Amino acid sequence: MPELPEVETVAKALNRDLVGRIMDSASAISKLRLPFEADETTARLRGRRVRSVRRRAKYLIVDFEDADCVALMIHLGMTGSLRVEAADIARHPHDRAALLFADGDELRFSDARRFGFMQLIDLPCRDGLPAALDKLGPEPLERRFTGDTLAVRAAGRSCAVKVFVMDQSVVVGVGNIYASEALHAAGVDPRRSAASLSAEEWGAVVREIKAVLRRAIKSGGSTIRDYRGVDGSEGRFQRELRIYGKAGKPCPVCGSDIETVRLGGRSTFYCRRCQT
DNA sequence: AACACGTCCTGAGCGC
DNA sequence: TGCGCTCAGGACGTGT
Numbered sequence: 297m298p299e300l301p302e303v304e305t306v307a308k309a310l311n312r313d314l315v316g317r318i319m320d321s322a323s324a325i326s327k328l329r330l331p332f333e334a335d336e337t338t339a340r341l342r343g344r345r346v347r348s349v350r351r352r353a354k355y356l357i358v359d360f361e362d363a364d365c366v367a368l369m370i371h372l373g374m375t376g377s378l379r380v381e382a383a384d385i386a387r388h389p390h391d392r393a394a395l396l397f398a399d400g401d402e403l404r405f406s407d408a409r410r411f412g413f414m415q416l417i418d419l420p421c422r423d424g425l426p427a428a429l430d431k432l433g434p435e436p437l438e439r440r441f442t443g444d445t446l447a448v449r450a451a452g453r454s455c456a457v458k459v460f461v462m463d464q465s466v467v468v469g470v471g472n473i474y475a476s477e478a479l480h481a482a483g484v485d486p487r488r489s490a491a492s493l494s495a496e497e498w499g500a501v502v503r504e505i506k507a508v509l510r511r512a513i514k515s516g517g518s519t520i521r522d523y524r525g526v527d528g529s530e531g532r533f534q535r536e537l538r539i540y541g542k543a544g545k546p547c548p549v550c551g552s553d554i555e556t557v558r559l560g561g562r563s564t565f566y567c568r569r570c571q572t
Numbered sequence: 573a574a575c576a577c578g579t580c581c582t583g584a585g586c587g588c
Numbered sequence: 589t590g591c592g593c594t595c596a597g598g599a600c601g602t603g604t
């Protein structure tokens with residue numbers, strides 16, 4: 297399930313592979329739950345050169361030269377992946393959409409569970425972001441994202457701290473895997489209410505969110521099951537996960553059994569002894 | 573406003 | 589072997 301490190305890894309790869317290519321046409325291989333207007337995309341982007349690929353939260357935004365008010369926005373959902381390969385190579389069974397470039401290569405969007413999407417979006421200005429992303433919170437790796445800012449936001453919030461840090465209007469990019477990992481590293485019980493954390497605890501949570509995301513980016517993200525890089529490779533950070541998916545196994549810090557609980561409808565992993 | 577919960581979707585894993 | 593069931597979850601919508 298792609299979170300910030302996985303989307304960042306894909307964005308970096310696409311900046312190497314896609315920038316400078318000239319768009320030819322778009323095709324929707326399956327329209328089901330993929331709000332992708334292939335004909336309009338072709339009409340508005342044919343002949344345009346890819347200028348850059350950006351990441352905002354878990355969204356990818358492909359910008360084109362001389363197309364200042366329109367861009368392509370992609371969300372990988374849970375099982376989405378992108379590949380760049382020659383158009384004459386056989387497509388995969390879960391390929392949903394493709395962008396053909398003038399050089400004969402295609403960007404292919406594959407998504408088994410169809411939670412992802414790829415859509416043409418209007419931008420308010422060059423380098424702007426679509427209005428749909430207005431409600432997103434700060435990027436966790438920005439300097440201005442601090443424990444103090446979270447402590448202020450958390451005042452009066454009764455929801456579980458894990459649910460709170462996964463709220464994309466609070467901070468973006470933190471999903472189920474890295475939320476569990478960061479709270480374990482910070483020693484904070486994920487079931488506690490957001491309002492109950494001290495300023496020091498928020499400092500630790502923010503520090504560990506930044507640390508785990510940075511380390512995961514360096515490892516090319518985590519492949520639990522479906523995630524793949526643009527070249528088809530798996531991430532390497534799953535080997536370094538300390539708590540996510542480890543129910544019943546010993547905590548790497550104290551050896552206690554790792555426990556699991558559902559918070560906000562998501563599996564949550566924690567150590568009763570290390571996280572208080 | 574905040575929060576709980578339902579919805580979308582299908583492959584993997586499991587019990588029988 | 590194969591069937592049917594449950595689980596996985598990011599974003600969004602709805603009801604309270």
